[in-house]
Amino acid sequence: MNAAYWLPVIFAGLMGLAMLVYVVLDGFDLGVGLLLPLADDAGKDRMVASIGPFWDANETWLVLGAGLLLVAFPMAHGVVFGALYVPVLLMLVGLILRGVAFDFRVKARDPHRPWWNAIFALGSLLAALAQGVMLGRYLTGFAEGVLPWLFALLVGAGLTAAYALLGACWLIMKTDGRLQAQAIGWARHSVAGAALAVLLVSGVTPLVNPAIAAKWFALPQLFLLLPLPLGTVALFALQLIILPRLARRQAVGNDRYCWLPFAATVGIVLLAFWGLAYSVFPQVVIGRMDIWQAASDPEALWIILWGALLVLPCIIAYTAFAYRVFWGKADSLSYQ
Amino acid sequence: MELDALALARSQFAANISFHILFPSINIALAWVLLFFKLRYLRTGRQAWMDAYGFWVKIFALSFALGVVSGVTMSFQFGTNWPGYMQTVGNIAGPLLAYEILTAFFLEAGFLGIMLFGRPRVSERVHTFATLLVAFGNSLSAFWIIALNSWMQTPAGFVMKDGRAHVTDWLQVIFNPSMPYRLSHMLLASGLTVAFLVAGLSAYRQLKADRSAGNAVALKTGVWLAALLIPLQILAGDAHGLNTMEHQPAKLAAIEGVWHTERGAPLLLFALPNAATQSNDYALGIPRLASLIIKHDPDGEIRGLNEFAQHPPVAKVFWSFRVMVGVGGLMLLTAWFSAWQLRRNKATAQLDRRLLCWLVGMTFAGWVATLAGWYVTEIGRQPWLVTGVLTTAQAAGQATTGMVAGSLLTYLALYAGLLLAYVSVLFHLAKKAAGHVAVTLKEVQA
Numbered sequence: 001m002n003a004a005y006w007l008p009v010i011f012a013g014l015m016g017l018a019m020l021v022y023v024v025l026d027g028f029d030l031g032v033g034l035l036l037p038l039a040d041d042a043g044k045d046r047m048v049a050s051i052g053p054f055w056d057a058n059e060t061w062l063v064l065g066a067g068l069l070l071v072a073f074p075m076a077h078g079v080v081f082g083a084l085y086v087p088v089l090l091m092l093v094g095l096i097l098r099g100v101a102f103d104f105r106v107k108a109r110d111p112h113r114p115w116w117n118a119i120f121a122l123g124s125l126l127a128a129l130a131q132g133v134m135l136g137r138y139l140t141g142f143a144e145g146v147l148p149w150l151f152a153l154l155v156g157a158g159l160t161a162a163y164a165l166l167g168a169c170w171l172i173m174k175t176d177g178r179l180q181a182q183a184i185g186w187a188r189h190s191v192a193g194a195a196l197a198v199l200l201v202s203g204v205t206p207l208v209n210p211a212i213a214a215k216w217f218a219l220p221q222l223f224l225l226l227p228l229p230l231g232t233v234a235l236f237a238l239q240l241i242i243l244p245r246l247a248r249r250q251a252v253g254n255d256r257y258c259w260l261p262f263a264a265t266v267g268i269v270l271l272a273f274w275g276l277a278y279s280v281f282p283q284v285v286i287g288r289m290d291i292w293q294a295a296s297d298p299e300a301l302w303i304i305l306w307g308a309l310l311v312l313p314c315i316i317a318y319t320a321f322a323y324r325v326f327w328g329k330a331d332s333l334s335y336q
Numbered sequence: 337m338e339l340d341a342l343a344l345a346r347s348q349f350a351a352n353i354s355f356h357i358l359f360p361s362i363n364i365a366l367a368w369v370l371l372f373f374k375l376r377y378l379r380t381g382r383q384a385w386m387d388a389y390g391f392w393v394k395i396f397a398l399s400f401a402l403g404v405v406s407g408v409t410m411s412f413q414f415g416t417n418w419p420g421y422m423q424t425v426g427n428i429a430g431p432l433l434a435y436e437i438l439t440a441f442f443l444e445a446g447f448l449g450i451m452l453f454g455r456p457r458v459s460e461r462v463h464t465f466a467t468l469l470v471a472f473g474n475s476l477s478a479f480w481i482i483a484l485n486s487w488m489q490t491p492a493g494f495v496m497k498d499g500r501a502h503v504t505d506w507l508q509v510i511f512n513p514s515m516p517y518r519l520s521h522m523l524l525a526s527g528l529t530v531a532f533l534v535a536g537l538s539a540y541r542q543l544k545a546d547r548s549a550g551n552a553v554a555l556k557t558g559v560w561l562a563a564l565l566i567p568l569q570i571l572a573g574d575a576h577g578l579n580t581m582e583h584q585p586a587k588l589a590a591i592e593g594v595w596h597t598e599r600g601a602p603l604l605l606f607a608l609p610n611a612a613t614q615s616n617d618y619a620l621g622i623p624r625l626a627s628l629i630i631k632h633d634p635d636g637e638i639r640g641l642n643e644f645a646q647h648p649p650v651a652k653v654f655w656s657f658r659v660m661v662g663v664g665g666l667m668l669l670t671a672w673f674s675a676w677q678l679r680r681n682k683a684t685a686q687l688d689r690r691l692l693c694w695l696v697g698m699t700f701a702g703w704v705a706t707l708a709g710w711y712v713t714e715i716g717r718q719p720w721l722v723t724g725v726l727t728t729a730q731a732a733g734q735a736t737t738g739m740v741a742g743s744l745l746t747y748l749a750l751y752a753g754l755l756l757a758y759v760s761v762l763f764h765l766a767k768k769a770a771g772h773v774a775v776t777l778k779e780v781q782a
Contacts, residue, residue, distance in 0.1 A: 053449025060445045063411055067437045071430030078419035089743045092409045099405040103398045107761050300427040304434040311438045318446045325457050
């Protein structure tokens with residue numbers, strides 16, 4: 001075991017961690033953006049207020065994930081982003097639009113506000129769809145043809161539903177009253193979409209990619225891997241049970257367990273992520289390139305690793321602090 | 337120039353980087369100005385300083401959002417359009433970019449929420465500290481990015497092995513020969529951009545009959561900041577020029593329009609550099625002044641473009657430089673005259689209507705000068721991407737002309753729309769603040 005072997009493994013882990021944190025954190029604020037058109041004006045303001053202090057920092061995890069791919073696996077970065085040129089462009093346009101609409105909507109003239117609201121929702125939708133399509137394209141090894149593209153679109157719809165679920169559950173946790181009741185309803189709808197998406201993606205991925213099928217359905221592994229799908233099913237079942245109960249309790253002003261749907265959704269994301277990571281590792285471009293072929297020189301990786309080991313705990317600490325400061329129900333935002 | 341994928345990729349990168357730099361050039365210094373407002377408030381207890389903070393933090397939030405989203409775009413473009421860049425100098429660019437994200441980007445984004453919205457929820461001390469960390473993170477971000485950019489201009493501390501750069505000394509890589517000059521020039525440029533933005537918008541508010549103390553202290557801060565920074569910038573620019581002569585003589589020759597090595601070179605005020613005839617048409621210059629400025633000797637020798645096998649496109653560099661210096665001169669006159677007027681009218685803290693209009697006109701002068709300065713720096717490095725190591729053409733990717741053209745048009749349309757929205761929202765905010773003050777005054781009088 002030498003540095004050239006395990007440095008790329010560590011960086012694959014760090015990159016995976018950054019992507020996972022991104023999907024959970026920006027997932028809920030993209031999800032809130034997706035749901036925005038469903039609320040009334042007061043609800044819209046409150047929804048935006050609930051993600052206001054966080055979205056900038058959330059998006060930084062995407063920069064870290066993509067940045068680590070660029071600096072630690074430069075050979076793969078060119079291939080991946082070369083093949084994903086169009087969806088990456090669409091995602092960036094989406095992220096730009098929603099990022100600025102978020103700020104413009106509170107500052108623009110009143111007649112302009114519905115426009116910025118629409119742009120915020122549209123940008124969130126575009127970013128979510130594009131990220132899902134990117135994942136779908138990636139899982140087929142960028143295969144061309146109607147079926148692989150259909151699969152990619154399917155994953156796009158699935159990830160969008162998952163983000164909507166995250167967003168709805170975030171709102172259940174962070175709001176109360178009418179908006180919270182609405183959010184429970186949105187969660188009940190998106191939970192079905194997300195479950196269908198997880199089912200289809202886990203069913204279709206082995207079909208479109210025989211190498212992944214071989215990894216899952218070989219005998220000893222299959223039993224070790226079973227907790228992943230079973231756990232996912234259990235968490236979805238939990239959602240189906242608690243959401244109606246929460247609705248009844250909420251109607252009489254009882255707010256206990258309002259955090260549970262969000263925690264369950266994060267659990268589902270974690271399990272799905274492990275499944276994907278197991279399917280892909282140690283490849284970085286499926287069927288073409290593994291992490292060792294794509295990695296930077298150990299000298300550069302060492303330098304980055306030292307910095308990351310030193311700084312990541314601080315980042316996690318102050319991110320936690322920021323969430324702690326804005327703990328509890330979201331109130332209307334005011335500068336200063 | 338043919339419109340092939342390379343030219344388009346370059347235009348796209350230029351468009352992105354030009355759009356992006358507009359916002360860091362505001363954010364870097366505005367964060368420190370906000371910290372200054374906050375500290376003045378804590379020291380004096382005057383609400384005016386907190387009002388100034390309250391107004392400008394909104395503009396900071398908006399500029400920060402635009403900086404973040406355009407920065408995310410930039411980080412993706414390294415890979416999509418310039419794969420040869422990371423393959424050749426990834427051992428250097430990789431760690432520097434990683435450190436920028438890890439130490440700076442997370443810091444500013446992590447504390448931004450508390451700075452913007454946290455004041456009701458945390459103590460005054462924690463809020464001030466969050467403001468400090470955001471300001472520090474912004475400047476640290478600039479430090480890493482400028483270190484990398486400077487290294488691309490004047491590479492040091494590495495050896496080439498098998499077509500890849502390998503670091504021999506990180507201190508030499510980071511503190512490469514032009515880095516201190518470039519960093520101070522950029523930080524001062526950010527300070528001036530913000531000084532004129534603050535002065536310009538505050539002048540606009542005053543024109544809209546805003547007599548609030550919060551606006552008056554902001555106007556004063558903007559004008560005095562500009563007046564203090566501009567001489568420093570002239571000194572930094574001069575030192576930077578001397579450094580360029582030493583390390584990038586071809587760029588300097590293009591800046592001065594010196595086609596053939598000469599002694600006692602004139603400072604050209606106007607000329608149309610002509611690449612075909614290797615000379616300047618319609619040249620109008622002050623004899624010996626270029627030699628005096630650059631060599632600090634009226635008979636000093638300036639190496640001409642004829643000494644370099646490859647040199648940057650002359651006209652673009654030549655004119656960008658003159659725009660930068662010209663706007664800088666206007667800034668000097670404006671800042672000092674306004675500062676003098678403010679001193680004279682100390683009692684009322686009001687300025688003459690014509691001067692206010694002029695200040696409004698100069699609101700974005702910093703942007704013009706900064707962009708022009710970056711064009712001098714970046715076009716002046718061509719045809720190299722990393723001087724002497726990698727040409728721009730070698731780093732370009734495989735993307736087809738159609739794809740690059742499509743994305744270029746998308747970005748251009750998006751950026752034009754956003755810029756328009758940004759500027760109009762800035763003035764809308766100023767007008768709203770002024771209107772709000774006018775209404776409260778009427779209420780008080782009634």
